[in-house]
Amino acid sequence: MSEAQLKRPRKERKENAERRRRQLLDAARRSILTHGLAKTTLATVADEAGLSQGVAVFYFKSKAGLLTETLRDLYSGYEALWTSALEGAGDDPVDQLRALLDADFEPAACGPDVLPLWFAFWGELHFTQTYDEVADSFDTRRSEALSAVWRSVLRDASEEEAAQMAEWMDTLTDGYWQRLHLAPGSFDRRDARRAAQECIARLVPQLGRIAE
Structure with missing residues (x-):
């Protein structure tokens, strides 16, 4: 210096x-x-x-250091997006779920300049330990937060049942992200968000207003 x-x-x-x-x-x-x-x-x-x-x-x-920090930065941006949505949704757990779904289909989460980055890194997670460690850290916090919301929604559910609903919800949105990535001309983020909302409402009928 x-x-x-x-x-x-x-x-x-x-x-x-x-x-x-x-x-x-x-x-x-x-x-x-x-x-x-x-x-x-x-x-x-x-x-x-x-x-x-x-x-x-x-x-x-090194290249490895740069790419690892790029992945960490990608996850940090996504985490800031969904945590902000959750904090702004108020105390109603149904509103919280809707806010989380809305956040998942914001351009910052799955826009055309973001999805290719997710899938590029996800394809290497199990071959690059540092990528896997970064993903696991952020995914754990996401799973815990989402499970807590589901426990509030399903008052009589066990922790395992709430965790399962959280996993299903994230798997659902991941699937729509994949469709948006592979066939962007046939589907858009608004369609994907609406479909995800309707699917959740059918899984848990008392959440019908999540798709309003």
């Missing part, structure tokens, strides 16, 4: 570092969309960001 950089206020140095890191993570996403996961490198990311490869190495050390 140069003498001039050292003289900068610590807050300014931190903000600049965060800005550069964000720039590289966004560039990594664009590189994956353009080149695919396997062909994305520190060089392709640096080129997308308009930076030197040395800057990418400084912040992420």
Whole structure:
């Protein structure tokens, strides 16, 4: 680090570092969309960001480190989306479920520039331990939160039954994400959200108003 950089206020140095890191993570996403996961490198990311490869190495050390943090960033954005939706839904668990379903079909969760990233990484989860660990950490928190909502909805249900409903709900939305990814011209996010709402309402008749 140069003498001039050292003289900068610590807050300014931190903000600049965060800005550069964000720039590289966004560039990594664009590189994956353009080149695919396997062909994305520190060089392709640096080129997308308009930076030197040395800057990418400084912040992420290696391709593996950069891609792992890109996946973590993808999950962090999704988690922020659904937790915000849950917090804004109020105390009614049916409203909470509807808010979670709505969040799952927001562009930030499954838009055309996001779905290819999910499926690129998911295809490598069981071959790359660090990806699997990142996914497991976020998925566990999601499962716990969703199970808690279902326990509030199904007052007489056991923890196992609530967890099963949470798993079914996430599997349902994952399936619609896959359809949106593979056949985007024949289906859109609004159709998928409506279908998911109606399916949940049929599984649990007392939730009929979830599809209103």
